[in-house]
Amino acid sequence: MRLSRRTRLAGVALIAAGSLTLAACGGGSDDKSEGGGSTKSVITVYGTNPQNPMIPTATNEVGGGDPLDNLFSGLVAYNTDGSVTNDVAESIEPNKDSTVWTVKLKDGKKFTDGSAVTADSFVKAWNYGANPANKQLNNYFFYPIKGTDDVGNTVGGAKTVSGLKVIDDKSFTITLKSSESDFPLRLGYSAYFPVPDSAYDSAGKITKEYGNKPIGNGPYKLSKTGWEKNKQISLVPNPDYDGPHKAKNGGLTFKFFNSVDSAYTAVQSGTLDVLDQVPPSALTTFESDSAVKAYNEPGSSFSSFTIPERLAHFGKNEEGELRRAAISMAINRPEITKKIFNNARTPASDFTSPVLDGWTDKVTGNEVLKFNPEEAKAKWAEADKISKWSGKFQLAYNNDGAGNKEFSEAMANQIKNTLGIDAEPKAYPTFDELRTVVTDRTIKTPFRTGWQADYPSMLNYLGPIYATGAGSNDGDYSNKDFDKLIQDASAATGDDRYKLIGEAQAILMKDLPAIPLWYQNATAVTAKDLKGFVFNWKQKPDYYALTK
Amino acid sequence: MWWYVAKRLLQAIPVFLGATLIIFFLTKLRPGDPILGLIGNKPVSPEVREALRDQFHLNDFIGLQWLYFLKDVVTFNPDFVGLDGQPVFQKIGNALPVTGTLALLALAMDAVIGIVVGTIAGLRRNGWFDSVTLVISLILLSIPIFVVGFVLQFLFGVKWGIFAATVPVDWNVTDLLLPAFVLAIANIATTTRLTRTSVANNMSADHVRTARAKGLSGGVVIRNHVLRNSLVPVVTYIGINLGSLMAGAIITEGIFNVQGIGNLAFGAVSRGDTPLTVSVVSVMVMLYVFMSLIVDLLYAVLDPRIRYV
Numbered sequence: 037m038r039l040s041r042r043t044r045l046a047g048v049a050l051i052a053a054g055s056l057t058l059a060a061c062g063g064g065s066d067d068k069s070e071g072g073g074s075t076k077s078v079i080t081v082y083g084t085n086p087q088n089p090m091i092p093t094a095t096n097e098v099g100g101g102d103p104l105d106n107l108f109s110g111l112v113a114y115n116t117d118g119s120v121t122n123d124v125a126e127s128i129e130p131n132k133d134s135t136v137w138t139v140k141l142k143d144g145k146k147f148t149d150g151s152a153v154t155a156d157s158f159v160k161a162w163n164y165g166a167n168p169a170n171k172q173l174n175n176y177f178f179y180p181i182k183g184t185d186d187v188g189n190t191v192g193g194a195k196t197v198s199g200l201k202v203i204d205d206k207s208f209t210i211t212l213k214s215s216e217s218d219f220p221l222r223l224g225y226s227a228y229f230p231v232p233d234s235a236y237d238s239a240g241k242i243t244k245e246y247g248n249k250p251i252g253n254g255p256y257k258l259s260k261t262g263w264e265k266n267k268q269i270s271l272v273p274n275p276d277y278d279g280p281h282k283a284k285n286g287g288l289t290f291k292f293f294n295s296v297d298s299a300y301t302a303v304q305s306g307t308l309d310v311l312d313q314v315p316p317s318a319l320t321t322f323e324s325d326s327a328v329k330a331y332n333e334p335g336s337s338f339s340s341f342t343i344p345e346r347l348a349h350f351g352k353n354e355e356g357e358l359r360r361a362a363i364s365m366a367i368n369r370p371e372i373t374k375k376i377f378n379n380a381r382t383p384a385s386d387f388t389s390p391v392l393d394g395w396t397d398k399v400t401g402n403e404v405l406k407f408n409p410e411e412a413k414a415k416w417a418e419a420d421k422i423s424k425w426s427g428k429f430q431l432a433y434n435n436d437g438a439g440n441k442e443f444s445e446a447m448a449n450q451i452k453n454t455l456g457i458d459a460e461p462k463a464y465p466t467f468d469e470l471r472t473v474v475t476d477r478t479i480k481t482p483f484r485t486g487w488q489a490d491y492p493s494m495l496n497y498l499g500p501i502y503a504t505g506a507g508s509n510d511g512d513y514s515n516k517d518f519d520k521l522i523q524d525a526s527a528a529t530g531d532d533r534y535k536l537i538g539e540a541q542a543i544l545m546k547d548l549p550a551i552p553l554w555y556q557n558a559t560a561v562t563a564k565d566l567k568g569f570v571f572n573w574k575q576k577p578d579y580y581a582l583t584k
Numbered sequence: 585m586w587w588y589v590a591k592r593l594l595q596a597i598p599v600f601l602g603a604t605l606i607i608f609f610l611t612k613l614r615p616g617d618p619i620l621g622l623i624g625n626k627p628v629s630p631e632v633r634e635a636l637r638d639q640f641h642l643n644d645f646i647g648l649q650w651l652y653f654l655k656d657v658v659t660f661n662p663d664f665v666g667l668d669g670q671p672v673f674q675k676i677g678n679a680l681p682v683t684g685t686l687a688l689l690a691l692a693m694d695a696v697i698g699i700v701v702g703t704i705a706g707l708r709r710n711g712w713f714d715s716v717t718l719v720i721s722l723i724l725l726s727i728p729i730f731v732v733g734f735v736l737q738f739l740f741g742v743k744w745g746i747f748a749a750t751v752p753v754d755w756n757v758t759d760l761l762l763p764a765f766v767l768a769i770a771n772i773a774t775t776t777r778l779t780r781t782s783v784a785n786n787m788s789a790d791h792v793r794t795a796r797a798k799g800l801s802g803g804v805v806i807r808n809h810v811l812r813n814s815l816v817p818v819v820t821y822i823g824i825n826l827g828s829l830m831a832g833a834i835i836t837e838g839i840f841n842v843q844g845i846g847n848l849a850f851g852a853v854s855r856g857d858t859p860l861t862v863s864v865v866s867v868m869v870m871l872y873v874f875m876s877l878i879v880d881l882l883y884a885v886l887d888p889r890i891r892y893v
Binding site for chain 1 (some may be wrong): 614615617618619620621623624626628629630632636669670675678742745748752753838840841843847848850854856
């Protein structure tokens, strides 16, 4: 009797505990389309939980960046090929030497809260982003503007950037540090988006609420459910938007996935429409997979590894030049892109990207990027005559990126076999560990580097990385001639510009501050019934054009 | 018995403090500046980097950082945020229901299948059924969970479309059946073996022979005298398992894209997000402590010789 009572009690306790947990799981469900009863279907796309508040100047990674690009529109909008069309701007006119740009805004542009988009919406947001006290991760994007330092902080921690002047409600001027003829190309980037007055609190800070529920002026706006942390962000078309990227679908839902593998399976099984990358596990099969539509073409991100000049034997002298060339010629790029990346990379023939205007594979001196074991051995031997090689050649990489380990090992082997020296990869477990030693300049080996452009221009692949003192010049490379050519190219237009860029690249081919490896292909899979998928220069689809 | 429960709950406090302290120090030992991970390939100004380090107390003495952390947790500070500026408690609150349901489903499958199959095998020891289950459970135990996971996902989710291949955001219980089964598989094998051995041993115990001699029917003997006594080790195993099911579902959650605790922990560790990592792991530790208390209480129910005062 006593036993059975106890049994019952325990049973009740267990059931109670169980149902409590289950009850907590109720909720969820029915947030189908709320796009004003439209019949166009909502497109579900791959996303990850944003790692920062969704503020244009604070968001620097794709998880937040992709939704932001759809929630806001800037002065200009990027066309699929990387050229720009005025969006909020009526006109953006330079003065004679392209150092002062006058921006005039179109009439009648509104944020989704009804307030007007004014000159102040832009200038205030940019001032906010450049002021280091606001800790905005994108402050670096303001470095071309007068009144900021090399990394985009306002000079002396000032509250405003001296190069920005509001003329009236609908116009303002931007004064640059040096002449730049393609400056408007930068202005479509998310760091330059406008922010409405309602975003700021009484102390002039952008509020947390705004970071959770940004109010923009773009082709889409947040749905009622908006950003559900660690789950999804859902957007509905903004009926008031009348720019070049007007939504053709009934909305976008960025579904968050923990792994690209599970997202790939979701596309296969029809529960996700667009995955803008392909996991390494599917690289060999995705193009023949009958459950999905596959896309694969050369893309805009560039991979290299940097050999800092401060390393012994790699200094800025004849020995260093010989050794860099020898290392570069010892690497069989096509073998690696084929065997390790299944042709999802294209061997590099320059320092930029083939998707850009003005790109050519005929860069003076780029034969140094071809596999040439005899020449490599000869150059290495010649360098040995100047100063005998000793020690190990190590190549640092971060082990949390797919394929890094494999290609670093393969490359170290190729160098070892060709040059007959001791070469090995050196793993850092995570990306931030590698970046810490690189940023603090404590790293004692060559290391892997990469570049994803901020705006579609070849100069963006050269200036920020190899110009003296530039923000991403991790190898502390410095060459006066190169700096001069880059500056002249910025001011020049048309064929003159491309000629100057070619000369600048020829210098890099000789000095090899970084060894170019390959361009990353843009790969994607979509549902079979999805239409309108085209890669833009950012290796992303034009989300507004997707339909089903 | 209530006094015993209170005592055990009080003991949980030092366990919590100790666990957070150890995990906190361990995550801090990891080299690398999480702020640079946040920034990515782009350059950052030293001013912004320092300001962010200050905001997350990264420049303070490590013990002091732990105290900051404790203060936020103990006071349930709603502004307690991870490196990404998102509230930690809200994230854990979002992740717990789905992980809890997944764990309970897996536990139910484990208990029902494991105990039934194990009992039958134990009652007919060395019969054909026993031999077959032995072979099957050995196979199940030796296949890694990610192999089973991907294969079942492909077959049931992609090829035949019987279950959802990945768990949608607005999930319901049926979406979780497949992942729960994958999660339960290895445990089912162990539970079966445990039950089988335990039942087989009890069949030859004195009190069972006595019960038979008293003339009780076979079914009553097995239900009241064999099974109940055989379940003590099984309940221990299953109970402790709920703790590890909640915590150890990282691989399964990854395969099926379940936005649960395991994934939260995985993401937090790989980003070097100490506040979130320590909070999530603390929740796991506390669940474990809580489950072992329930298991201990169940002993008293199953075994009349055990009593708590």
